Amino acid sequence: MDGLSSEPAFEGPTISVNPMDISPVAQPQPQPQAQLSSEELVAKAIAPVKREFLRPPPVRPSNNNTNTDRKTTDGDDAVSESKPAPILKEKKSKRQLKRERRQEQKSGLHLCNAVAKSGKVSSCPYKDNCRFSHDLEAFKAQKLADLEGSCPFLDNEGPCPYGLSCRFAGTHNDGDDVPAGTMNGKKNSSEMNALNKDVQKLLWKNKMKFPKADNSLKLLGLLGPGKKGKLMENEKDGQNVANGCGNIDGNGSCNVALEADNEMECSSKVLEEDKPDEANAQLEKEKVMDSEKDDQIVAKGAGVVDGIGCCNSAADANNEVERSFEALEDDKPDEASVADELRPLKRAKSSVDDMYSVEVHNDPIVDMKEEDKSCVQNEPTTVTEHTLADTDKSLKLNPREKKLIDFRDKLYLAPLTTVGNLPFRRVCKVLGADVTCGEMAMCTNLLQGQASEWALLRRHSSEDLFGVQICGAYPDTVARTVELIDKHCTVDFVDINMGCPIDVVVNKGAGSALLTKPMRMKSVIEASSRAVDTPVTIKVRTGYFEGKNRIDSLIEDFGNWGATAVTIHGRTRQQRYSKLADWEYIYKCARAAPHNLQVFGNGDVLSYLDWNNHKSNCPELSSIMIARGALIKPWIFTEIKEQRHWDISSGERLNILKDYVRFGLEHWGSDTRGIETTRHFLLEWLSYTCRYIPVGLLDVIPQRINWRPPSYIGRDDLETLMASDSAADWIRISEMLLGKVPSGFMFSPKHKSNAYDRAENG
Structure with missing residues (x-):
């Protein structure tokens, strides 16, 4: 396999690394893990490394650079042995x-x-x-x-x-x-999805048109007169959950007693906004006259077909209006209605169930919701080309016409922020990954034409099944972004992130914040899936609060709303990356999912045995997404396909890093700036690879993702260097591949995610 040959570990001068030179060590001290059995170590989540490879933990000298010599094994905030006085930087104006x-x-x-x-x-x-x-x-x-x-x-x-x-x-x-x-x-360029300058200028000037997304939003009532009511309803749902006034049941489903009243208020506001002004009074009068004529025709048994092929009954429309006013008059609940409101709310009904198709004069089929049919002005039965042009011809004709992708049993590399860049995905493709997905991109930045955000959508020609992941808080923003990507990029699917736990994302109402607003989740998914034929998938966590899972109550709706697949990360937002993933809950959701929805599990897969166990325990799972397991050892895809534990050597691991550097220089450039960018992302990746423990050094295999690696010596100098948790040693590895670092170079890992059980993270 490319990059894994048995050639010498490094081309050029021979490099000899003395383990004792990596970092100063103190006098040998009794190791507590050496006195425990392998079973006791595993119970304490300590990696059972063979005793002959153990060594005392290194002592960090106080005179080293504190920015390049930090402990990051636990993934927690970097801590230095000595903390010098902070250097105050001079504040400078933007000018x-x-x-x-x-x-x-x-x-x-x-x-x-x-x-x-x-x-x-x-x-x-x-x-x-x-x-x-x-x-x-x-x-x-x-x-x-x-x-x-x-x-x-x-x-x-x-x-x-x-x-x-x-x-x-x-x-x-x-x-x-x-x-x-x-x-x-x-x-010959092998990368795709570069941002076109003309498109960027239109985005800068806010002159880009989104006909498909806007038509989709109009059909759902999210664009136009009813938009205000819909948004207020979603906002009130979120406020009730945030303020703790929601009654959350055992499954994490938020049952808010005031939701019924909110819906009544929204309905009344929509009716008030729909009242015609003086300019439209004549038009409304004509509508009433037309409806009276239609009533007479319907009474005689003749149906009226409007200009876009939808059969409308004026009597039905009048009945709906009467029922709406009756609901407003009965707004004050009695004792029986109060009891009904306190019951758990039923799951939201999908508008896809309300859609139907009627073909008139061999014209294309046009889908509409029931609520939209009552608002369509009655026209003569003759269908003209002008009438069809004014309809939503840009929308997908039928949900069944959406492209289908069979993800079953495919090895899926998760979208990984910062480290899951294009060079890393190319490495994983070489090592056996089947499905790749770009880093999470913010919808607002993409719609503003930011080149740095569009760079996250880049695709290499070797990625034969590729998707992009976007993150947004509102249906109009997400739907327009999906249409923009579908029109100007080459992708196989679009994934919407609804599980990101980062504070800056959640505070904007995106990511995991959507888990507290199921109605907004519905609007986002429906608006996006209706706008394009490209499959739309979603990625969620089990819930927002610890112990309050709620995906099982929504899993049946995801497919009806238009999602092709859903990935369930077996942790809540509050849990972040601490504790192990709840795979039993993932199984429960997969078994409850409808047949048209493919379900992926995600969390703590670090060996082919983990993959096999999850697949055998729940055949309903389409596949399993691999995230940090691929960061720690990207050859996990090879292990799964070959069904073996690969005791990879340090030379083979270095060859993989060399491939990454070559791919990075092709992507970011071979000038000084490109080399330093490649070095930066290489160091970010090395902050994860140091957690890997070679198979030959373990008493118990396979390694689990929550095991803390003790300080140990490898089978050769290079393996010892790769096991170091010191950023100074990561820099030494980068210098072997990219030359000396510039003077004054400093590095601190950006991501500090961990899988260790810490009380403050739960």
Whole structure:
């Protein structure tokens, strides 16, 4: 397999690492885990490493850089042995920061890309107005030395997009008919879903049109006169749950006694907003006259067909209006109605159940809700092209026409923030992953045309089954984002994140906050799935509060609302990543799911035995999503497919890191900036890989994700270095692959998720 050959661990000079040089150690002390049996260690969630490989924990010297020498094994906040006085940074205004950034761009190190690629100053179209430097001599004098190895773009048979600024410029082939520093041939890009400049400008100016999403929102009453009432209803649901006035049952279902009153208020407000003004009085009068004529026709047994092929009965419409006014008059509940309101609310009915199709004069089928049919103005029975053009032709014709994807038994790499970037997904594809998904992107940022957010939607040609994950709080935002992605990106499915526990996301009403607002969840899913034919999937947690699971009460509705698949992470939002995932609850939800909804389980899968056990315990599961297990050991996909425990060597692990670096340079660039970006994300990944314990060192296999690895010595120097939980050692590994770090380099892991049982995390 590519990247896992038996060649030497590292090309270039031989590297010998002395275990005692990795970090100073104290005199050997009695190890408490060495006196316990393997069963006792497992009971305490301590990895049962063989005694001959154990060593005393390292003592951190106080004179080391505190930013690069931190303990991060537990995933908790980094703690340093010594805490020097904090350095107060000078506060600068935005104007001053912008001026300094401009001056830095004009320095010799920041050479214009056009000049660097061609080697000619005249090639820049902006000339003297360019923000970057055109001084070739100053750039060559300050440029850092080239790195060992060859240019990552050499195999693309095209010019290196970084030219002279490439840190592997010495390996470029110079030709007589091409500029210096380039290669012969035509560039071949293997990445897709780049943000088009014209699309970005439309998004910047807020001039992008979303006809499919807007039509979908109109059909659901989420855009137009009824939007205010719908939003107020959702907001009141969320406030009741947040204030604790909701009565939460044993399954975590929030039963709010005041929801019925809220719905009454919303209905009355919708009726008030729907009252015609003076300008529309004549039009309303004509509608009444037409409805009277229709009543006479219906009474004689003749139905009226409106302009879009929906059979409307004026008598039914009048009956609905009468029932609405009767409901408003009976707004004051009696004793019997109060008792009914205190009962658990029924699950929300899907509008998909209310849809039907009627074909008139061989015209396309158009779906409408029952509530929308009563509002359609009666037109003559003749259907014209103009009438059809005014209808929702942009909507999907029928829910059954949505594309279907069979996820059953496919190895699904979870969308992983920061670390689940395109180079990492390419590594997992090489090692056997079947389904990949991009990092979570915020809908508001995508609709604003932010290039950094759109970069999360990039797809490599090797990702044959690929989806993107988005996160939003409101149905209009999410539906428009789904339409935008469907139109301008190449994806197989769109996943909506409804389980993100991060505070900055939840405080905006997105992620796990949607778990407290089932009606808004319904609106988001229905509006998104109606707008496009691309399959829409969702990812949820078991609930918001610890011990208050609620997905089992909603699982039957997800498929009716339009979701193709749902991933259930077996933890609540309050639990974050502490404690083990509740797989029994995942099984319960999978068994209760309708046949048209595929269910994925997610949580704590770190070996092929974990995969086999979950699949055998619940055949109703379509597949299992693998998240942190892939971060700790991406070869887990190979283990599952080959049904074996892979005792991978340190050299094979280093080859995987080398593949990641090569993919990273192709993605982020081979210039100095691209190299440091690759280094940053490599270090983020190494903060997870250090948790892996080689199979040959364990008394009990397989390793569990909640085991705390003790301090141990590997079977060779490189394996010992990879087991270190010190950021300084991670930097040493990056220097083996990307050269020396710049002066003053500091690193602290961004993510601190853990699976250890801590009281403060529960």
